[in-house]
Amino acid sequence: MSDAPVRLSPLDLAALGFAGLRTRPLRAVLSALGISIGIATMIMVVGIPASSRADLDARLSALGTxxxxxxxxxxxxxxxxxxxxxxxxxxxxxxxxxxxxxxxxxxxxxxxxxxxxxxxxxxxxxxxxxxxxxxxxxxxxxxxxxxxxxxxxxxxxxxxxxxxxxxxxxxxxxxxxxxxxxxxxxxxxxxxxxxxxxxxxxxxxxxxxxxxxxxxxxxxxxxxxxxxxxxxxxxxxxxxxxxxxxxxxxxxxxxxxxxPSDALAAKRITETAFSGLFLGLAGVALLVGAVGVANTMVISVLERKREIGLRRALGSTRGQVRGQFLAESVTLCLLGGLTGAALGILGTSAYAVARDWPAVIPPAAVLGGAGSALAIGVLAGLYPAVRAARLTPTEALAAP
Known part of the structure; x- marks a missing residue:
């Protein structure tokens, strides 16, 4: 028999990621909720101004810009x-x-x-x-x-x-x-x-x-x-x-x-007036969500030292342990990101309808939200995954 470690496929890593989340569903839901709020905030703070701007553009254009x-x-x-x-x-x-x-x-x-x-x-x-x-x-x-x-x-x-x-x-x-x-x-x-x-x-x-x-x-x-x-x-x-x-x-x-009328000048100013401020607010919301996920993953490593030690003793490599925790973090953030995207779209649409605006959901905001969730999952899970992989079997099994 070969002593070479078994390479885990992406599907195996995804299954491990889901398995880790299923064992602690409440904590997973609360952590994903932080990411959901961040992504929903990003989409709403981009979509609501875009809807407002579309309404303003229509009003200014009606005046004859x-x-x-x-x-x-x-x-x-x-x-x-x-x-x-x-x-x-x-x-x-x-x-x-x-x-x-x-x-x-x-x-x-x-x-x-x-x-x-x-x-x-x-x-x-x-x-x-x-x-x-x-x-x-x-x-x-x-x-x-x-x-x-x-x-x-x-x-x-x-x-x-x-x-x-x-x-x-x-x-x-x-x-x-x-x-x-x-x-x-x-x-x-x-x-x-x-x-x-x-x-x-x-x-x-x-x-x-x-x-x-x-x-x-x-x-x-x-x-x-x-x-x-x-x-x-x-x-x-x-x-x-x-x-x-x-x-x-x-x-x-x-x-x-x-x-060209002053209304046209005002219209062109509104195209850039909203962007910087609201994207900054979205960045802060995502940062808060990322810190929450990182905190959850670090705590998960501390609580699961015995599990990590057992897996290492049975032959799991550092890379497999690192991949498992990284997969958990990415899965957690993606689930939160998809939920947040849905909430952001619904929230933007509801607000626009309430204000009698055209509902505008920039595709870049939705794709950016999903991409941000993936990036947050990698960054937030990187340190906990590396920390878990560095534990030796004896050190992990000896943990109280």
């Missing part, structure tokens, strides 16, 4: 606006990353609540010629009534911005007789009122009339004064660089392009 505004500027010498082509919005739509475009134009008409009010006592509101596709481009919505359509574009119908409606005293369009306003030298019917638009204050303070109707009734020349462009957010800066030359090729300097 990918919205650019190209506005014609007055020539200081001639005091005139440049003749921006009527197709400027369509020209801007040819830029690759651009998703939506629209345009408005100042008709320089005067709007009053009644034709009895003198012209010099106007409301101070701007009358804008607007296209039917304006609201999707600027992220606007109708609070009451209806917006302009292709069918009503040529009719004397207007839509009021939120602040313009308040100033004119027409905050709602109901089922009764439609209110009217006096623009230029004729009555226009109010067809709708817009909801507030924080990133389009000029539209909030304006009275919108159809593009064709402005030509027909307000002597509008057809040249837009503002072109709105919504593009892919990642390419916003690149679109901004070429937008002026695209909208008015003869003299791009006459076009002022807005910088």
């Amino acid at each position: 990918n919205l650019l505004r190209a506005q014609a500027t007055i020539d200081q010498v001639s005091q005139t606006l440049p003749p921006v082509p009527e197709a400027a919005a369509d020209m801007a739509a040819r830029i690759g990353p651009v998703e939506l475009t629209s345009a408005v134009a100042n008709t320089h008409a005067n709007v009053r609540r009644s034709d009895k009010i003198p012209a010099e006592q106007g409301s101070g509101l701007t009358v804008l010629a607007a296209r039917p596709d304006l609201l999707p481009a600027i992220g606007g919505r109708v609070a009451s009534g209806k917006y302009l359509t292709a069918a009503t574009d040529g009719l004397p119908i207007v839509v009021l911005g939120d602040k313009a409606a308040s100033r004119l005293g027409i905050t709602e369009v109901g089922s009764g007789p439609a209110p009217t306003v006096w623009i230029g030298d004729r009555w226009f019917t109010v067809g709708g009122v817009l909801a507030p638009m924080p990133l389009a204050p000029d539209v909030e303070r304006s009275v919108l009339v159809g593009w064709t109707a402005a030509r027909t009734w307000l002597r509008f020349d057809g040249h837009p004064t503002v072109v709105f462009v919504r593009s892919a957010e990642a390419e916003l800066e690149n679109v901004r660089k070429v937008l002026a030359a695209t909208v008015f090729p003869p003299n791009p300097a006459r076009i002022e392009v807005s910088r």
Whole structure:
């Protein structure tokens, strides 16, 4: 017979690891609970901010973080606006990353609540010629009534911005007789009122009339004064660089392009603001769990000296004893890690649902939790395993 020690397979080591845990189930459960709490904490402190950030991103994007505004500027010498082509919005739509475009134009008409009010006592509101596709481009919505359509574009119908409606005293369009306003030298019917638009204050303070109707009734020349462009957010800066030359090729300097909104800057800050703090908290939680496992394994070695001595006396090598205790530690941490991952996913989802957020569970957090549990099992069990392997059979059997 060969005196060479039998090599234990990974399955044998796993069986030994489970066997050691089954003999002390309560202690194993409590030790695994520490790891579970640590892993669950790590997933939750990553998942909850990720869910919050997803909700914040959606809210900021709804405000129009990918919205650019190209506005014609007055020539200081001639005091005139440049003749921006009527197709400027369509020209801007040819830029690759651009998703939506629209345009408005100042008709320089005067709007009053009644034709009895003198012209010099106007409301101070701007009358804008607007296209039917304006609201999707600027992220606007109708609070009451209806917006302009292709069918009503040529009719004397207007839509009021939120602040313009308040100033004119027409905050709602109901089922009764439609209110009217006096623009230029004729009555226009109010067809709708817009909801507030924080990133389009000029539209909030304006009275919108159809593009064709402005030509027909307000002597509008057809040249837009503002072109709105919504593009892919990642390419916003690149679109901004070429937008002026695209909208008015003869003299791009006459076009002022807005910088990306402060909301976009806030959105980009939130992408990094949460990470460091919460990952630090998760690291502390995992460290506490690792110390608990290491403590459990050290105590287990002390309590099982006779078992270790008997195994050594029957021929187990130092490597087999070391592998047994290391397998116990790794098994304990993996069980705690899987339980903690499940608890973390459930906790994050429950919190997100309670706050009406989208539940976001970063896969990296779950995989990182499992990997952390494995690493903790190895590190926490390494010293106890080495200590157990160093015990000689006589020393271990002589232990009280």
